[in-house]
Amino acid sequence: MLDFGLIIKQMPAILAAFGVTFGIWIVSMLLAAALGFLVAVARRFGPKPLDWLLRAYVEVFRGTPFLVQLFLLYFGGPYVGLSLEPIPVALLAMTVYGGAYFSEIFRAGFEAVPRGHVEAAECVGLTRAQILRRILVPEMTMLVLPLCVNMAIVLLKETAVLSIITVPELTLVIGVIGSQQYAFVESMFLLALFYWLLVELCGVLGRWSEAKLSRFRFAPS
Amino acid sequence: MTPRLFELMLWAAGATVLISAVSILIGLAIGFLVCAARVSRTRWLSTPAAVFVSFFRGVPLLVQLLLIYNLLPGFGLYVPSVVAAIAGLSLCTAAYQAENLRGGFMSVPKGLLEAADMVGLSPWQQMRRIRAPIALRLTLPALINEAILILKASSLISVVGVVELTRMAQNLAASTYRPLLFYSVAGGLYLVINWLVAGGGSLAERMLKKERA
Numbered sequence: 001m002l003d004f005g006l007i008i009k010q011m012p013a014i015l016a017a018f019g020v021t022f023g024i025w026i027v028s029m030l031l032a033a034a035l036g037f038l039v040a041v042a043r044r045f046g047p048k049p050l051d052w053l054l055r056a057y058v059e060v061f062r063g064t065p066f067l068v069q070l071f072l073l074y075f076g077g078p079y080v081g082l083s084l085e086p087i088p089v090a091l092l093a094m095t096v097y098g099g100a101y102f103s104e105i106f107r108a109g110f111e112a113v114p115r116g117h118v119e120a121a122e123c124v125g126l127t128r129a130q131i132l133r134r135i136l137v138p139e140m141t142m143l144v145l146p147l148c149v150n151m152a153i154v155l156l157k158e159t160a161v162l163s164i165i166t167v168p169e170l171t172l173v174i175g176v177i178g179s180q181q182y183a184f185v186e187s188m189f190l191l192a193l194f195y196w197l198l199v200e201l202c203g204v205l206g207r208w209s210e211a212k213l214s215r216f217r218f219a220p221s
Numbered sequence: 222m223t224p225r226l227f228e229l230m231l232w233a234a235g236a237t238v239l240i241s242a243v244s245i246l247i248g249l250a251i252g253f254l255v256c257a258a259r260v261s262r263t264r265w266l267s268t269p270a271a272v273f274v275s276f277f278r279g280v281p282l283l284v285q286l287l288l289i290y291n292l293l294p295g296f297g298l299y300v301p302s303v304v305a306a307i308a309g310l311s312l313c314t315a316a317y318q319a320e321n322l323r324g325g326f327m328s329v330p331k332g333l334l335e336a337a338d339m340v341g342l343s344p345w346q347q348m349r350r351i352r353a354p355i356a357l358r359l360t361l362p363a364l365i366n367e368a369i370l371i372l373k374a375s376s377l378i379s380v381v382g383v384v385e386l387t388r389m390a391q392n393l394a395a396s397t398y399r400p401l402l403f404y405s406v407a408g409g410l411y412l413v414i415n416w417l418v419a420g421g422g423s424l425a426e427r428m429l430k431k432e433r434a
Contacts, residue, residue: 064408065376075400160281188288199279
């Protein structure tokens with residue numbers, strides 16, 4: 001029978017694991033967004049060879065499973081002098097993986113900004129940095145916001161995979177508690193419920209912020 | 222890497238492709254049903270469908286797989302792990318495909334359906350001749366995208382003990398002490414498979430466009 005009492009007793013350990021999941025999620029999301037933004041800017045303004053190189057990065061990391069990337073870094077890393085603990089591996093892998101997706105989001109955002117706006121800015125003598133700061137970023141923000149929320153949800157769900165390389169996050173800790181207490185199904189059910197709630201909450205927050213910010217949407221031309 | 226080991230990797234890649242393809246087809250069938258229930262006017266059909274979609278899109282696939290894998294014996298269903306894995310992948314992709322199909326069906330022009338009504342097509346005929354073909358055509362790019370997602374997500378079924386590409390790479394990396402080589406080869410094979418699927422998808426799209434013109 002389902003017995004959730006066993007799991008409630010382990011609350012301190014579960015809360016600590018939630019802290020790890022949440023921390024890795026937020027930190028790697030911010031780093032991935034920053035990396036993605038840099039890649040998108042470099043691809044737009046940088047020289048052609050750099051664009052090709054970054055395109056290869058994006059293709060490879062979007063075209064292979066996150067788990068394989070994680071294994072390559074965690075098990076292959078030590079062979080090239082990169083011996084890292086599970087949590088740093090998790091942060092690095094999530095950042096590089098998420099960065100590839102974020103860069104495509106921002107690239108699409110840049111491309112959606114009407115060419116005329118950029119040309120007008122060039123005509124009045126704005127520098128590249130000014131065009132980026134004054135035209136491209138403000139105009140694309142509303143366009144990419146839903147995609148970024150979506151990516152945040154993808155990354156949150158991807159943190160569960162980190163349990164496979166023994167990062168002490170929620171899926172691992174609850175799984176271990178579940179097997180120790182012979183209550184694996186109950187614990188997995190609880191875990192699923194938890195992720196579900198968090199993802200739904202994320203979606204609600206995303207829609208709420210979109211509604212709040214919708215007055216900044218520029219008129220499509 | 223010896224040719225023999227590469228052969229093993231290729232065989233495992235085949236397993237990945239086969240399992241993904243089966244899951245996507247089953248997922249498409251379930252997705253159709255869920256989509257139909259979701260747009261139904263009866264509450265007791267549309268609410269469970271909405272919950273289904275929300276749950277399977279909101280829970281990490283790994284957790285779904287662990288849940289299904291461990292839940293089935295509780296119901297007295299002792300199935301091989303590959304069956305549990307396909308069940309998990311199918312349910313997950315069904316939720317996403319139901320949403321894609323819903324978008325497709327909602328984009329079928331109203332005028333066509335009114336015209337079909339006028340010439341006296343039955344609802345079933347309308348579905349078979351007009352709604353379904355147009356909706357499927359509209360959702361083809363999303364379906365290809367979903368196929369690529371499932372090909373990548375299928376790496377997770379290695380966790381419940383199914384020997385596919387990732388698991389094979391793991392086994393060979395452990396027995397030869399060459400993780401860099403085998404995980405890179407696995408990644409390369411995933412990349413090639415995804416390129417082929419994406420290429421095939423855009424070819425199909427072009428052919429459909431030509432047919433329509």
